[in-house]
Amino acid sequence: xxxxxxxGELAAASRRSFLAAxxxxxxxxxxxxxxxxxxxxxxxxxxxxxxxxxxxxxRDNVKLFLWRKQAKNRVASDKTGTILFVHGSSVxxxxxxxxxxxxxxxxxxxxWFARRGYDTWCVDCEGYGRSDKSRxxxxxxxxxxxxxxxxxxxxxxxxxxxxxxxxxxxSGALRAGLFAQxxxxxxxxxxxxxxxxTGEGSPTLAERKKRLEEYRASNRRPIDRAxxxxxFTRDHPDTSDxxxxxxxxxxxxxxxxxxxxxxxxDMSANLPVIxxxxxxxxxxxxxGQWDGIASFQDLANFxxxxxxxxxxxxxxxxxxxxxTRSKNWGLVYxxxxxxxxxxxxxxxx
Numbered sequence: 504x505x506x507x508x509x510x511g512e513l514a515a516a517s518r519r520s521f522l523a524a525x526x527x528x529x530x531x532x533x534x535x536x537x538x539x540x541x542x543x544x545x546x547x548x549x550x551x552x553x554x555x556x557x558x559x560x561x562r563d564n565v566k567l568f569l570w571r572k573q574a575k576n577r578v579a580s581d582k583t584g585t586i587l588f589v590h591g592s593s594v595x596x597x598x599x600x601x602x603x604x605x606x607x608x609x610x611x612x613x614x615w616f617a618r619r620g621y622d623t624w625c626v627d628c629e630g631y632g633r634s635d636k637s638r639x640x641x642x643x644x645x646x647x648x649x650x651x652x653x654x655x656x657x658x659x660x661x662x663x664x665x666x667x668x669x670x671x672x673x674s675g676a677l678r679a680g681l682f683a684q685x686x687x688x689x690x691x692x693x694x695x696x697x698x699x700x701t702g703e704g705s706p707t708l709a710e711r712k713k714r715l716e717e718y719r720a721s722n723r724r725p726i727d728r729a730x731x732x733x734x735f736t737r738d739h740p741d742t743s744d745x746x747x748x749x750x751x752x753x754x755x756x757x758x759x760x761x762x763x764x765x766x767x768x769d770m771s772a773n774l775p776v777i778x779x780x781x782x783x784x785x786x787x788x789x790x791g792q793w794d795g796i797a798s799f800q801d802l803a804n805f806x807x808x809x810x811x812x813x814x815x816x817x818x819x820x821x822x823x824x825x826x827t828r829s830k831n832w833g834l835v836y837x838x839x840x841x842x843x844x845x846x847x848x849x850x851x852x
Contacts, residue, residue, distance in 0.1 A: 547574040547618040549611075551601070554661075558629065558653035560638070568633035569654055570597055571661075572613040572623045583620035583844055584691065585664045587655060588612065589647075591673030591697070592766040593726055593734065595632025596625035598754035599672070599827070602747075610747060612827050615836055621843070622662060626654040628678065630723070630763040641722040643765030644776045647678035648685060655682070655689050666691035668843045673697040673796060673824065674766035680777040687783045694839055696789040697796055697824050700805040702774040704798030707737065707824075712771045718764040725761045728752050738823035739793035744830055751828060770796075779805045785813035787842045789835070791822035813848060 554569040588600040600623075604610040613623040627634035628650045630642035640646060655667055669690050671679030676695040683690045702708045718724060731752040735743045769776050788806050790799065799818070806816040819826055819834055826835040 547577075549573065549614045549617045550575050551613075554657065556653055556657035558650055560649065563638055565629050565638065565653075566635045567629065567650055567653055568596075568627045569657065570601060570613075570625050572601060572611075572617045574617050574620070577620070584668045585622040585658065585662050586616060586624065586668045586670060586843065587651070587658060588623065588625040589651065589669065589671035589675035589679045590625070590628065590631070591675045592770075593730070593762050594755045595627045595634075595758050597627075597632065598751055598758070600625045602751055602754055602828075604747065604750050607747065609832055609836075610750070612836070616840070619840060621668075622664075624654075624658050626650060630765075632758045639722060640763075641765035641768065642763035643773075644674060644677045644681055644769045646765060647674070648681040651678060651682040652686060655686065659689065664691075668692050668694075670694040670696065670839060672826070674770060677766070677769070677776055680782060683784050684777055684781045690784045692785045692787070692843055692845075693782070694787040694789060694842060696826055696835075697791065697794055698788060698802060698805070699770060699797035700775050700777070700779070700801050702770065702797070703801050705796055705801070707795040708770055711767060715768065715771045718767045718771065721764060723761040724764050724767070726755070726759065728756065731755050734825055735823070735828065738791075738795040742791075742793065742821060742823045742829050742831075743825065747828055779808040780810060782809060783811055785811050787814070787838070788816045789826065789838065790816075790818050791824060791826055791829075792818055792820050793823040796824055812851075815842065 549572050551570060551572045554571060556567050556569060558565040558567055588596065590596045590599045601613045602610040609615055613625065617623050628642060628647045629638070629640070630636050658667065659665065666689055669679050669683060669692070671677070676698040679693060680695055680698070683693050699705060699708065732748060735748050786809050788802055790797070790802055802816065806814065817838055819831065819838070821831045822829045822835070829835070
């Protein structure tokens with residue numbers, strides 16, 4: 504039998520070689536682009552600036568504190584979008600999203616995203632952190648959505664973006680969801696982490712309801728180091744690095760020794776406070792594997808009712824309630840970055 508190849512066989516081999524080389528080149532380019540983004544991000548220096556805006560509530564002018572982080576020497580072509588991070592019931596914004604720990608640059612969610620080209624913001628809702636605490640209100644979910652309306656108006660006045668990428672965790676997810684329900688025109692994409700909808704099947708809320716009258720009796724509730732630690736241990740032990748938890752508690756308690764009761768009352772007695780059928784923007788629902796704030800079925804029912812087909816529901820393994828402070832923070836950041844940087848669909852039918 505002859506070992507020589509026919510012209511047809513030579514052509515087929517040439518095509519296979521070309522396709523293999525092209526696939527390898529494309530893969531190399533994709534990896535190269537991602538590596539370059541990560542490498543430039545890891546080297547980028549980030550700076551922060553404080554900002555203030557006013558929320559008008561009847562005759563009251565409520566001062567709100569905003570914190571912005573951006574990579575230095577950032578150019579317009581590097582920009583990925585503008586993110587507003589929204590905190591939960593028991594902590595103010597900067598300990599959650601801009602925690603600074605020597606040797607752990609990933610502890611600052613804002614820095615991580617700023618190094619990847621995002622313009623990052625967070626806001627202390629009324630009654631928290633550096634924002635106004637003077638009004639006799641319990642700062643419920645609706646009040647927090649009003650805070651986001653004032654904050655978003657200010658942020659968009661400082662940006663070339665017309666809409667925000669919005670991330671909220673726990674009651675921050677409820678605040679963000681209600682804001683998106685009211686102001687869809689200001690939201691590009693919405694990420695809801697540690698969300699609860701109706702509360703059915705939630706062990707955390709079953710315990711919280713036992714103290715409902717106590718929460719209703721006062722506009723504020725005390726917090727201490729033991730309470731902050733309990734946020735990380737109540738659902739499943741060992742999901743977070745305890746050295747990070749202690750640094751987090753230091754940062755939280757430096758700003759607040761008490762926090763408003765409004766979101767606890769809402770989550771114990773007034774759910775649902777958001778309507779998925781009225782949230783028209785693209786939505787990412789993020790649930791920690793062991794999060795006790797909501798059952799899987801509660802969130803699946805919420806997800807099914809979201810009208811925008813550009814939606815995702817992801818369960819995050821090895822994570823309880825506080826995902827960004829977990830040992831698996833890298834998974835959380837990846838999921839959020841992927842959804843926020845996802846291109847809009849070209850064809851929608």
